[in-house]
Amino acid sequence: MTNSPEISDEALMARLRDDDREALGTLVERYQQDIFRFCAHYLRDTERAKEIAQETFIRVYVARSRFDVTRSFRPWMLCIARNLCLNDIKRKKTVNMESLEDYASDSREISGAVSHEDPGGAIEQMVADDRRAALARILEGLDDESRELIRLRFYEELPARDIAEVLGSSEGAIRTRLHRILKRLRELNQDEKADL
Amino acid sequence: MSTHEREAFERTIVEYLDGALDAHAAEALLEEVNASPERRAVFEQLEMLWQALRGLAQAEGNALPAVDVKDAVLTAIAVESALEDQPDLEAPTREAIAAAARELIIDPEDDASRSAADDLRARSLAHRDEVDAYAAMAIELEAIAQELAPSLPSIDIRDAVLATIAGDVPETEHRTPSRGVVSFQRGRRHRAQSVQWPLVAAAAVLLTLLGSWSLLMPRGVESPIEPMATPVEPAPVAVEPPVVIAEPAEPLEISPSPLESAFSRMAEAMPERTAPPATVDSINLAAISSSDVWTAQQAAIRDADGRASIRALASLPAERARALAETPNQRPEVVVGAAASLPPIEAQRALLALREDGHQSPSLVFAEAEAARAVAKAEVEGDEDIDIGISAIDGPSLEDIIAELRAIDPDNALSYYWEAINLLQQGDLEGALTMLEAAEQLESAHAYSLEGARATQAALEAAGMSPDAAMAAAALSAGMSQYDFLTTLGQDLLDEAFRYEAMGFTEAAEQILSSAQRFGAQIEAGSPMSWEQLAGLDLQRAAIEALESFFISTDDLVTLTNDALGLVANMDSMASFFDAFNSLFLTAFDADFFNELSQAILGQGDIDFFAAYAPAGQPATNAH
Numbered sequence: 163m164t165n166s167p168e169i170s171d172e173a174l175m176a177r178l179r180d181d182d183r184e185a186l187g188t189l190v191e192r193y194q195q196d197i198f199r200f201c202a203h204y205l206r207d208t209e210r211a212k213e214i215a216q217e218t219f220i221r222v223y224v225a226r227s228r229f230d231v232t233r234s235f236r237p238w239m240l241c242i243a244r245n246l247c248l249n250d251i252k253r254k255k256t257v258n259m260e261s262l263e264d265y266a267s268d269s270r271e272i273s274g275a276v277s278h279e280d281p282g283g284a285i286e287q288m289v290a291d292d293r294r295a296a297l298a299r300i301l302e303g304l305d306d307e308s309r310e311l312i313r314l315r316f317y318e319e320l321p322a323r324d325i326a327e328v329l330g331s332s333e334g335a336i337r338t339r340l341h342r343i344l345k346r347l348r349e350l351n352q353d354e355k356a357d358l
Numbered sequence: 359m360s361t362h363e364r365e366a367f368e369r370t371i372v373e374y375l376d377g378a379l380d381a382h383a384a385e386a387l388l389e390e391v392n393a394s395p396e397r398r399a400v401f402e403q404l405e406m407l408w409q410a411l412r413g414l415a416q417a418e419g420n421a422l423p424a425v426d427v428k429d430a431v432l433t434a435i436a437v438e439s440a441l442e443d444q445p446d447l448e449a450p451t452r453e454a455i456a457a458a459a460r461e462l463i464i465d466p467e468d469d470a471s472r473s474a475a476d477d478l479r480a481r482s483l484a485h486r487d488e489v490d491a492y493a494a495m496a497i498e499l500e501a502i503a504q505e506l507a508p509s510l511p512s513i514d515i516r517d518a519v520l521a522t523i524a525g526d527v528p529e530t531e532h533r534t535p536s537r538g539v540v541s542f543q544r545g546r547r548h549r550a551q552s553v554q555w556p557l558v559a560a561a562a563v564l565l566t567l568l569g570s571w572s573l574l575m576p577r578g579v580e581s582p583i584e585p586m587a588t589p590v591e592p593a594p595v596a597v598e599p600p601v602v603i604a605e606p607a608e609p610l611e612i613s614p615s616p617l618e619s620a621f622s623r624m625a626e627a628m629p630e631r632t633a634p635p636a637t638v639d640s641i642n643l644a645a646i647s648s649s650d651v652w653t654a655q656q657a658a659i660r661d662a663d664g665r666a667s668i669r670a671l672a673s674l675p676a677e678r679a680r681a682l683a684e685t686p687n688q689r690p691e692v693v694v695g696a697a698a699s700l701p702p703i704e705a706q707r708a709l710l711a712l713r714e715d716g717h718q719s720p721s722l723v724f725a726e727a728e729a730a731r732a733v734a735k736a737e738v739e740g741d742e743d744i745d746i747g748i749s750a751i752d753g754p755s756l757e758d759i760i761a762e763l764r765a766i767d768p769d770n771a772l773s774y775y776w777e778a779i780n781l782l783q784q785g786d787l788e789g790a791l792t793m794l795e796a797a798e799q800l801e802s803a804h805a806y807s808l809e810g811a812r813a814t815q816a817a818l819e820a821a822g823m824s825p826d827a828a829m830a831a832a833a834l835s836a837g838m839s840q841y842d843f844l845t846t847l848g849q850d851l852l853d854e855a856f857r858y859e860a861m862g863f864t865e866a867a868e869q870i871l872s873s874a875q876r877f878g879a880q881i882e883a884g885s886p887m888s889w890e891q892l893a894g895l896d897l898q899r900a901a902i903e904a905l906e907s908f909f910i911s912t913d914d915l916v917t918l919t920n921d922a923l924g925l926v927a928n929m930d931s932m933a934s935f936f937d938a939f940n941s942l943f944l945t946a947f948d949a950d951f952f953n954e955l956s957q958a959i960l961g962q963g964d965i966d967f968f969a970a971y972a973p974a975g976q977p978a979t980n981a982h
Contacts, residue, residue, distance in 0.1 A: 183432060190428040198425045208423065216427040216434070223435050294414045301414075315376075316415040322376060332865045334788055338795055341372045347407055 171235035178226045190219050193236070196318065197243050203313050204247035214250060218243040237320065237327035244328060300350045308343045315340060359396060361768060362761070365796055371401055375408045643678070643823040646671060648956075651830040652947045658834070659940045665838070671827075672814050672835035674699040678821050683708040688820075690717045694725050695817025698810070698839065702732035710753045720767035721809035727759040727776070728843060756780070771803035771880050775873070776847060782854040787866055790854075794873040802884025803877060803894075805844050808963055811836035811887075815960060826953055833956035836964065837889030844881060844893035848874060852900055868908045875901035875921070882928065886963020888935060895932060898925050938968060 169188070177185035197218050201211035221242045222229075229238060301309060314325045322336040329336070359367065367390075373379050374387050391401045654671055657664030674682070679699035682692055693712050697705035706729035712722065734756055754762070757780055764773035774797030781790035797803075815832035819825055851874045859867035874897060881894030902922050906915075942955065958967055 183435065186435070187428055187432055190431050194425060194427050198427075199422050202422060212425050212427065215425065216430050219427065219431040220434055223431075293410060294417055297410050297414050312411065313415075316411045317418070319415075322378065332863075334791065335865055335869065337369070337373060337376070337378070338791055340376070341369045342795060344372060344404060344407060345368065347411075348403060351407070 172231045172233075175226065175229050175235055176231050178223065179229070179231075183223075186219065186223055189222065189235075189239075193239065194219075196236075197239070200240060200243055200313075200318055201247050203317060204244070205250060210250065214243065214246050217246055221246070234324060234327070237324040240314075240318065240320070240324075240328045297351075300347060303350050304343065304346065308339070308346070311336070311339055311343060360765060361796070362764070362793075364400070365792060367397060368400060368404065369792065371404050375405060643674075643818065643821050646823055646827045646831075648824070648826040648830045648949060648952055649947050651827055651834060652943065652952055655834050655943050659943060668831070669835050669838055671831040672818065674817060674821050676700060679817070680704065682817060682820055689816060690719075690722060691813045691816040692820045694722055694810075695813035695815070696821075697725060697729065698814065699817075702729050702736060705729040706733055706753070718766070719809075720763060720770070721806040721813070723759060723763045723766060724772075724806050725810075725813075727756060727763055727773075730756040730759055769800060769802075770884070771797040771800040771877065772805060774800070775803065775851065775877050778873070779847065779850050779854060782851075782858070782870070787858065787863065791866065791869055794870065797880075798873055798876045800880065803880035804885040804890055805840040805881075807837040807840040807885060807887040807890045808960075810840060811960055826949070826956075829956040829960060830952055833959035833964075836959060837885070837887035840885075840887070841889040841893045844890065845896055848877060848893070848897035848900070851877065852904060855904065864908065868905070871901050871905045871908065875905065877901075886965055888932065888939070888964050891965060892932060895925065895929055899929075935965065935968070939964065 174185040679696040682696040709726040778793040818828035855870035878897030
């Protein structure tokens with residue numbers, strides 16, 4: 163989200179409807195990381211995620227005339243990306259079900275990243291890493307729909323209203339589901355502590 | 359905090375963490391948190407979990423490599439646009455797309471088909487989605503086939519699919535270039551519009567599969583539930599062979615609804631299976647013997663009038679019931695049993711008095727709530743049966759009684775659904791959906807039919823009926839009034855779903871219907887009485903039928919179809935139970951056996967009777 167922050171997404175889409183391809187370029191720069199990460203979480207395959215991210219923007223371009231500029235752009239785009247990911251998963255029929263933690267570990271190896279927090283507190287970092295690993299394990303205990311909602315809320319940081327747009331639900335239903343998922347996570351967390 | 363309070367409190371915390379509370383509401387929440395250690399602990403738990411999830415997301419997000427697809431996107435668009443502008447490079451014709459699609463469906467793994475489709479796809483942006491839609495169709499068809507295959511013989515769906523897309527295809531007006539790419543509609547409606555043809559084909563496959571299933575069902579296991587009265591349907595005395603309804607060997611047809619084949623095996627609209635008790639004003643209770651009850655049960659096997667007679671034998675004349683209820687220091691179960699034969703307002707008063715005397719049990723509170731509900735309904739409907747000369751009861755409201763029932767029997771989902779219905783009727787959709795979610799988490803629901811039957815026995819005996827006859831009449835009528843109550847309550851829930859749908863709240867309506875289906879399953883799982891379980895089956899059937907109009911995606915339809923097939927199997931199982939149970943009464947009266955049977959039913963319900971007790975000569979079958 164670096165370029166032209168003064169121009170809203172919806173204004174850029176209005177320009178794109180007039181075939182201003184630079185507007186698309188701005189939208190790509192603004193959202194390509196978001197879309198890539200979003201797709202990567204569905205596909206667990208960074209190369210394929212990059213291809214689907216690219217395809218998402220092509221779809222945005224093709225569908226530009228049908229975008230309702232009175233609505234938010236981001237959930238609309240995420241809806242396109244989500245549909246592409248789900249189709250891709252169905253097409254391949256072999257979904258890599260590695261855990262979020264495995265996936266994150268692999269991604270760290272790929273990127274060479276170790277930590278983005280204060281390198282001075284090594285012990286604190288290990289504790290934090292352990293907690294995250296535990297939480298990632300717990301997330302794997304959820305069903306696919308719940309994990310998707312967690313991804314949209316915490317990874318994409320979408321508000322409930324936008325999640326509702328992406329998933330074709332209502333804001334109230336999303337909040338209710340979120341509440342239920344948190345309760346479930348808390349129970350699983352307690353179980354995990356008990357196991358330890 | 360009660361369970362309900364805690365649910366509401368946690369939900370508010372989630373809204374706070376989600377940034378959905380305004381400043382005033384947030385301040386109020388924090389004050390609440392600071393005022394109570396218990397609430398503070400709940401708040402801190404959820405807040406810690408929330409922060410942990412954010413931390414995990416951030417860490418994983420940071421771990422991903424950066425990408426740059428801008429140039430690739432712009433180049434792809436420029437190249438493809440240029441190709442489209444070439445006058446000598448014709449876009450693929452509709453026929454070519456349809457041909458490629460057929461090949462894809464027939465053999466998705468074939469390299470040549472795939473290559474041709476890829477070629478078509480690459481040549482035009484405008485047709486990319488046409489090809490993708492057909493490819494998705496191929497995948498969906500295969501998924502459906504895989505899902506249903508384990509329970510079915512192998513069949514050939516190719517012709518059905520090809521017939522569906524024969525015509526290749528849609529008329530021009532259905533295939534304007536604006537269709538195709540993902541459109542931003544809400545939920546399932548969106549899917550129906552953007553992937554329309556794959557769903558048409560998928561529906562054809564579902565129909566074909568369901569049709570095959572229907573033809574393959576073994577003969578002679580028709581659910582007795584389908585002809586409305588069959589749970590107690592004849593069994594015309596032993597010389598005649600069992601009634602076998604032959605499955606018509608009709609050719610497979612494509613009809614508008616893929617679930618119709620399954621629905622046709624279930625009952626018609628939620629029926630009045632039971633019959634109200636016949637008038638009992640002049641009955642001489644002391645003269646009734648268990649042999650009379652046996653004879654009445656034989657009649658009940660034949661028709662609704664017979665069932666009305668059984669219920670009449672288990673009822674009291676109002677004057678007698680009133681005398682029992684007003685007797686000082688009367689046993690609580692006698693009062694509860696007698697109250698069932700009183701006008702609702704009198705019943706409510708009698709049960710309230712019992713509770714004011716310190717008696718407390720879930721079935722007692724349920725009976726009071728049931729009476730209060732009948733009073734409220736009669737008031738709304740202007741029922742003249744309500745005795746105007748008796749003033750209204752100065753007691754707890756229906757809502758309060760239901761809340762109390764939930765508090766003293768929190769594992770029974772009945773009161774949760776009941777309260778949700780009240781909230782829906784009051785327009786509190788949010789609260790109702792929360793309550794329905796809480797209800798769905800529970801294992802089972804029931805309307806205390808076992809306790810009700812025991813109360814009936816006690817009241818009949820106290821009114822002068824012989825112990826054997828009282829026991830028999832109570833056992834054989836057990837669960838019938840609960841069937842009426844549960845199906846009426848279930849219908850109220852369905853009505854609320856339809857009402858919200860009519861107002862445009864389709865998502866809420868779908869949730870309510872799903873809850874109704876779950877409610878039915880919980881009743882089926884939770885009751886020891888066949889009639890109560892039958893109410894659960896009927897409610898599930900009604901909910902599934904209503905849900906069909908909401909479900910458009912193939913995934914949902916497959917799930918719903920599986921639910922319907924499972925329900926049909928359970929209904930068949932219930933039918934077997936009723937057949938076996940009715941067959942017990944096809945012989946001459948046997949007092950000892952009848953006593954044992956009645957005792958067993960009043961001891962643990964009828965549904966497990968055959969598993970626990972198989973008299974000589976009787977098959978040890980069980981509905982479940």
